[in-house]
Amino acid sequence: MTALSESGLRRLWHGLPWALALLVYFTGGGYLGLGTHALVMILFALSLDLALGQAGIITMGHAAFFGIGAYAAGIFASHLSADPLLGLAAATLAASLFGLLSGAFILHTAGVTLMMLTLAVSALLAEFANQAHGLTGGDDGLQLGRMAPLLGLFGFDLWGKTAYLYALAVLFLWSLAAWRIMRSPFGRSLDGIRQNPRRMRAIGTPVWRRLVVAYGLSAAMAGSAGALEAQTTRSVGLGALSVLTSGTVLVMLVLGGTRRSYGAFLGATVYVVVQDFAAEIDPFRWMFVIGLLLMAVVLIFENGLTGLGDAARRALAGLPRRSGRP
Amino acid sequence: MKQAWAALCAAGLIFGLVGAASAETVKVGVIATFSGPFARWGEQFQQAIKVYQKQHGTTVDGNTIEVIYRDDGGPDPARAKQLAEELILREKVQFLGGFVFTPNALAVADIVTEAKMPTVIFNAATAVVTRKSPYFVRTSQTIPQVTVPIAQWAARNGIKRVVTAVSDYAPGFDAEAYFVKTFQAAGGEVLESIRIPLATTDFSPFYERVLQEKPDALFIFGPGGPPTVGMINTWASRLKPAGIRLLCTAETQEIDLPKIGPAALGVVSSFHYTETVDNPLNKALWADLTAMFGKNTVPDLASAGAYDGMELIYRAVAKFGPRATGDQAIGLWRGMAFDSPRGPIEIDEKTRDIIENVYLRKVEEREGKLVNINFQTIPMVRDPWKDEHPE
Numbered sequence: 001m002t003a004l005s006e007s008g009l010r011r012l013w014h015g016l017p018w019a020l021a022l023l024v025y026f027t028g029g030g031y032l033g034l035g036t037h038a039l040v041m042i043l044f045a046l047s048l049d050l051a052l053g054q055a056g057i058i059t060m061g062h063a064a065f066f067g068i069g070a071y072a073a074g075i076f077a078s079h080l081s082a083d084p085l086l087g088l089a090a091a092t093l094a095a096s097l098f099g100l101l102s103g104a105f106i107l108h109t110a111g112v113t114l115m116m117l118t119l120a121v122s123a124l125l126a127e128f129a130n131q132a133h134g135l136t137g138g139d140d141g142l143q144l145g146r147m148a149p150l151l152g153l154f155g156f157d158l159w160g161k162t163a164y165l166y167a168l169a170v171l172f173l174w175s176l177a178a179w180r181i182m183r184s185p186f187g188r189s190l191d192g193i194r195q196n197p198r199r200m201r202a203i204g205t206p207v208w209r210r211l212v213v214a215y216g217l218s219a220a221m222a223g224s225a226g227a228l229e230a231q232t233t234r235s236v237g238l239g240a241l242s243v244l245t246s247g248t249v250l251v252m253l254v255l256g257g258t259r260r261s262y263g264a265f266l267g268a269t270v271y272v273v274v275q276d277f278a279a280e281i282d283p284f285r286w287m288f289v290i291g292l293l294l295m296a297v298v299l300i301f302e303n304g305l306t307g308l309g310d311a312a313r314r315a316l317a318g319l320p321r322r323s324g325r326p
Numbered sequence: 327m328k329q330a331w332a333a334l335c336a337a338g339l340i341f342g343l344v345g346a347a348s349a350e351t352v353k354v355g356v357i358a359t360f361s362g363p364f365a366r367w368g369e370q371f372q373q374a375i376k377v378y379q380k381q382h383g384t385t386v387d388g389n390t391i392e393v394i395y396r397d398d399g400g401p402d403p404a405r406a407k408q409l410a411e412e413l414i415l416r417e418k419v420q421f422l423g424g425f426v427f428t429p430n431a432l433a434v435a436d437i438v439t440e441a442k443m444p445t446v447i448f449n450a451a452t453a454v455v456t457r458k459s460p461y462f463v464r465t466s467q468t469i470p471q472v473t474v475p476i477a478q479w480a481a482r483n484g485i486k487r488v489v490t491a492v493s494d495y496a497p498g499f500d501a502e503a504y505f506v507k508t509f510q511a512a513g514g515e516v517l518e519s520i521r522i523p524l525a526t527t528d529f530s531p532f533y534e535r536v537l538q539e540k541p542d543a544l545f546i547f548g549p550g551g552p553p554t555v556g557m558i559n560t561w562a563s564r565l566k567p568a569g570i571r572l573l574c575t576a577e578t579q580e581i582d583l584p585k586i587g588p589a590a591l592g593v594v595s596s597f598h599y600t601e602t603v604d605n606p607l608n609k610a611l612w613a614d615l616t617a618m619f620g621k622n623t624v625p626d627l628a629s630a631g632a633y634d635g636m637e638l639i640y641r642a643v644a645k646f647g648p649r650a651t652g653d654q655a656i657g658l659w660r661g662m663a664f665d666s667p668r669g670p671i672e673i674d675e676k677t678r679d680i681i682e683n684v685y686l687r688k689v690e691e692r693e694g695k696l697v698n699i700n701f702q703t704i705p706m707v708r709d710p711w712k713d714e715h716p717e
Contacts, residue, residue: 030411030415030417031412031416033407033408033411033412033415037404037405037408127523130495131494138499139495139496140428140429140432140452141403141428143432143433143435146436158415158437158440159415233403233404233407233408233433234407234436235403235404235429236403237401237402237403237404238401239403240404283361283368283395283397284360284361284365285361287361
């Protein structure tokens with residue numbers, strides 16, 4: 001018997017997270033609600049990885065797109081149709097349009113200015129949602145009625161089994177898309193723009209246009225995540241648009257590692273699971289645990305939790321430890 | 327050999343079951359805010375529950391009542407829903423309680439109904455909440471319920487022209503609507519209704535407008551905590567010298583009075599719980615709170631809501647045992663009247679909402695401390711919103 005070829009091994013490796021996700025489905029029981037939430041946050045973190053990790057768009061307002069997706073799905077379900085897939089499509093479209101539009105305006109700037117603008121856009125949206133009481137329910141939040149069965153076949157059950165598989169399927173499709181995007185010439189050009197926008201401009205890359213498209217794509221993914229959250233929990237609150245949500249997803253991404261195939265997966269899962277268990281043990285001081293975890297990961301590992309694997313491999317091969325710090 | 331094993335397993339199973347049945351644990355899940363800027367709510371809930379369990383024991387007829395706390399972190403309906411699922415499906419709780427914020431309570435309505443889970447709302451004060459699930463009861467108040475009395479009192483006591491200033495979110499809108507409606511119906515005039523963004527820290531620009539209108543009084547509704555204290559302090563420095571009185575509901579609660587200082591003296595408010603109310607239950611609650619959690623602990627509306635919520639749950643377990651169903655518990659609670667630290671209360675037979683005294687009180691100084699003192703009791707007030715919006 002010959003050993004598995006390297007590419008075969010790698011393929012097996014890529015199947016592992018999805019196999020684990022399916023395992024959770026069969027063994028999760030009462031944890032499926034938590035699991036669905038983790039899948040949603042993975043998708044959200046993945047969208048941030050495209051904008052922040054790949055294209056270097058420093059954003060503190062990514063919750064804007066998550067919130068638009070969530071509210072769009074909520075409003076769609078209450079007024080137009082209870083079909084989850086149509087709602088998901090509408091929400092994704094709404095978020096991506098807003099991403100393209102706001103990106104067209106703010107992506108002329110960079111650095112701290114850009115960060116402040118993303119923050120301002122999301123703050124404006126949050127205030128709008130608070131004011132537009134008739135549309136969003138304001139502070140009371142929006143409650144969705146029962147969603148229609150998925151594809152007309154699979155009803156959403158109390159145990160959250162359908163919701164879990166639905167979120168997993170959407171995440172799978174999006175992560176395939178993200179995989180393709182990040183490895184396409186377009187994705188490579190984003191890589192270049194992040195590292196040296198001036199040089200990219202000098203060699204003829206339409207930098208602004210590329211950034212706007214990347215921002216729009218990232219917004220579409222975040223919108224899908226928001227729509228999934230709204231549809232699977234059947235409620236949307238102002239928190240979906242809050243700065244805290246933008247910060248949380250950033251923490252998840254940094255925890256897992258940016259620009260890594262599974263950084264968003266690991267970071268979001270670890271955050272959600274640790275939060276749940278820490279809050280179970282001590283509902284008052286669980287944030288302390290998250291803070292310590294983040295500090296430890298950022299200080300010790302070069303690139304989040306996924307950087308741990310690299311460090312181990314280098315150590316085994318006897319190579320010196322690579323430091324990302326100056 | 328195989329049969330022997332099977333027999334052994336069966337025996338083990340039976341013993342296990344019998345062991346479980348003889349002294350059961352009734353789990354009560356409390357979903358509230360224990361972290362972040364609103365963490366005080368969760369802390370007050372937990373302390374009141376601990377006092378209740380000290381006074382009444384942790385067992386009912388040999389069945390242990392175990393309270394499981396879960397943190398929703400603030401107004402976050404998705405998290406509240408997920409926590410409710412976990413508590414119901416995984417922890418197999420028999421009762422749910424807590425809920426500081428309306429959106430969180432609304433978010434769990436569906437799952438509570440599907441699971442037929444008897445659920446006690448300790449706070450969430452938007453009127454509509456109890457309509458959303460037949461398994462909801464509420465032990466706090468509704469905003470119209472506590473706002474109408476202050477508007478009536480103002481109209482009867484020489485206040486003719488009022489400006490309202492409320493925080494710009496749903497409960498603020500409720501307070502504004504009911505104050506304006508009631509005050510105008512009683513012949514008063516509302517000069518202007520101002521809505522102040524939730525994140526405001528400097529209230530002077532808003533109060534400058536009030537000053538120009540020269541009203542007899544200003545009615546305010548704040549979100550609690552530091553912004554509310556700022557609202558009152560700015561009134562004290564800018565409007566009080568101009569002879570403009572202050573009208574409010576929860577804003578002068580005792581827990582905040584030290585931060586407001588002597589400026590609060592004489593402010594009239596209406597509310598369903600006054601810390602100094604003279605009844606044995608309230609005295610015992612206060613005594614045990616300070617004994618267990620330090621002398622500066624002060625009960626508030628959250629304490630009253632959680633304390634009475636536990637009373638409902640204990641009574642349901644006492645009557646139906648550890649396996650009380652949702653329908654049994656709700657059936658028992660409908661129309662139930664009992665004494666609370668706040669005075670007599672009743673769960674409305676039809677609406678499952680609370681019927682309780684609303685007190686008109688004034689801030690006074692007693693033994694060097696600022697406290698609210700009741701001067702009038704409006705007995706057994708129902709939620710006016712439900713009477714105006716019949717099902």
